[in-house]
Structures are given as C-alpha cells and as structure tokens.
Amino acid sequence: xxxxxxxxxxxxxxxxxxxxxxxxQHMGHRAMYWYKQKAKKPPELMFVYSYEKxxxxxxxxxxxxxxxxxxxxxxxHLHALQPExxxxxxxxxxxxxxxxxxxxxxxxxxxVV
Amino acid sequence: KNQVEQSPQSLIxxxxxxxxxxxxxTVSPFSNLRWYKQDTGRGPVSLTIMTFSENTKxxxxxxxxxxxxxxxxxxxxxxxxxxxxASYICVVxxxxxxxxxxxxxxxxxxx
Numbered sequence: 001x002x003x004x005x006x007x008x009x010x011x012x013x014x015x016x017x018x019x020x021x022x023x024x025q026h027m028g029h030r031a032m033y034w035y036k037q038k039a040k041k042p043p044e045l046m047f048v049y050s051y052e053k054x055x056x057x058x059x060x061x062x063x064x065x066x067x068x069x070x071x072x073x074x075x076x077h078l079h080a081l082q083p084e085x086x087x088x089x090x091x092x093x094x095x096x097x098x099x100x101x102x103x104x105x106x107x108x109x110x111x112v113v
Numbered sequence: 114k115n116q117v118e119q120s121p122q123s124l125i126x127x128x129x130x131x132x133x134x135x136x137x138x139t140v141s142p143f144s145n146l147r148w149y150k151q152d153t154g155r156g157p158v159s160l161t162i163m164t165f166s167e168n169t170k171x172x173x174x175x176x177x178x179x180x181x182x183x184x185x186x187x188x189x190x191x192x193x194x195x196x197x198x199a200s201y202i203c204v205v206x207x208x209x210x211x212x213x214x215x216x217x218x219x220x221x222x223x224x
Contacts, residue, residue, distance in 0.1 A: 004156070042202060042214035043157070056211075090156050101147070102212070104156035 003027050004105035006091050012111045015081060021108045023074040023091030029103070031096040032074040034066060037088045037107070049074060050096045081112045115140045117205050117215035125221045130193055134218045136186040136203030147204045148177050148188045151217070157202060160188070193222045 004025045013019045023032065031050050035043035048056035049068040063085075065077040074091055088109055094102040117138045126132050138146070145164045149157035161170045161177040163186070169178045174191045190197055203215040 006156075040219075042216055045212065088154070092156075101159045101162055103159070104149075106156045107154070109154070 004091055004093055004103050006089075006105035006108050008108060009106065010109045010111075012113060013078065013081065014113055015083075017081075018077070018079045020078065021076040021089055021091075021110070023076075023093075023105055024072055025093040025103070026072055027093065027103070028071075029093035029095055030071060031094045032068060033090075033092040033094075033102070034064075034074070034076050035090040035092065035104075037090055043090055047076075078110075081110075083112050086111045115205075115207070115213050117203055117213045119201075119203050119215035119218050121218060122216070123219040123221070125223060126193055128193060128195055128222050128224050131189065131191050132193060132220065134188045134190075134201050134203075134220070136188070136215055138184050138186070138203070138205045138213070138215075140184075140205040140207060140213050142207060143181065143184075144206045144208055146177075146179055146186050147206070148175070148186075149202045149204060151200045151202055153199070160201075190220075193220075195222050195224065198222045 007022045033048050034046040037043040045058050046060045047066045052068045063080045067075040088107045090107045091105040092102045094100045120135045147162045148160040151157040160175050163179045165181050176189045179186045198221050200217040200219050202217045205213045
C-alpha cells in the first residue's frame with residue numbers, strides 16, 4: 001500500500017466549479033510533486049515543492065494553483081478547468097536529495113464536464 | 114535532447130514465462146534510473162532504483178540491469194504471474210527532482 005494518500009479518488013466538476021485535490025504523506029519527505037497523466041501516456045510533471053517552497057512550475061496554466069500548507073500536505077486548487085484537463089492527477093513525495101525513491105499516491109481521477 | 118525510449122510498446126506472455134523489457138535513454142547528466150510498475154488507474158509503484166555505479170539490482174522476481182556506457186537498461190521478469198499485468202515505466206533522473214519518463218511497456222500475462 002502506498003504511503004502517499006490522495007483524496008478524493010474520483011472527482012467530477014463543471015467548468016465553473018472550484019474544487020481541490022489533497023495529498024498527504026507522513027514519511028518525513030521534504031519534496032512533494034504534482035503530476036498529470038492522460039490515458040496511455042507517462043506522467044507529466046506539474047509542480048515540485050521542496051521544503052514547502054515551490055521550486056518547479058512547469059508552465060502550468062493558472063487555473064491550477066498548488067499549495068503546500070506544511071511538510072506533510074500538498075493541495076491542488078482547481079478553478080475554471082477545461083474538459084481537456086480531465087486526467088489522473090498523481091501526487092508524489094521523496095527525500096529532497098538526488099537518488100531517493102519517489103513514492104506515488106494512487107491518484108485522483110478528475111473529469112471536467 | 115533528453116529522451117527515454119522503451120520497447121516493446123506492448124507484450125503478451127503466458128503465465129510462468131520470463132520476459133525482458135528494454136529502456137534506452139539519452140538523458141544527461143545521469144543521476145539514477147528507476148523502474149516503476151503501474152496498474153491501470155493507479156499510481157506507479159517503485160520496483161528498483163539504480164545509480165551510475167550499479168549494474169544490476171533485484172527485487173523478488175524483478176531484476177533490472179544498467180549499462181551506463183551504452184545508456185541502456187533492462188527489466189527482467191521471471192516466472193510471470195497474472196498480477197504482473199501492468200505498465201512498466203522506465204524513469205531517468207537528472208538531479209533530485211528532474212525526472213524523464215519513458216512511455217512505458219504494457220505487459221499482459223495470460224493464463
């Protein structure tokens with residue numbers, strides 16, 4: 001079982017809705033990540049937080065807004081999404097140094113209608 | 114250009130048989146190479162991680178090899194089981210957080 005917990009597992013939202021995806025880990029990891037994965041494609045990096053500070057933003061549209069309230073939690077706030085944003089959103093965490101295993105959560109399936 | 118290519122794209126094998134998946138990369142500077150297993154609709158699970166100096170690493174029935182000179186890695190699965198059916202993703206990293214994902218090999222094990 002993964003030690004990175006994501007909620008909700010499934011989310012259906014309209015294009016005018018505001019929702020959030022949540023991620024939690026208690027492994028003491030200081031790097032946390034958001035990935036987006038479309039069907040039959042590899043995960044695409046969206047954001048990286050290192051020591052609770054945003055260190056990488058892969059030119060993600062502003063309708064996705066990450067937040068790292070503390071070292072164990074990572075949120076992804078969603079607003080005014082498009083149908084093409086429908087995907088599996090994966091949270092991951094690792095120690096904040098090279099060579100460490102990155103642990104993925106089970107993902108949140110997002111459908112935008 | 115940093116790229117990770119995997120072959121074959123998909124593979125079907127009989128239960129109990131062995132198989133080998135390939136990964137070629139052009140990522141530089143190389144930090145480490147990981148193999149992940151991803152069941153449909155679930156998050157990837159780490160199988161192995163290898164640094165530059167490691168040639169082989171095993172995790173149960175999974176054995177990964179790395180040739181840093183030719184920039185090739187393989188994942189060998191022994192005595193396959195139905196539960197091995199999944200996508201296997203090769204991931205090469207530069208530094209701590211910069212990961213390059215392969216497109217994966219979809220393995221189906223049939224009885």
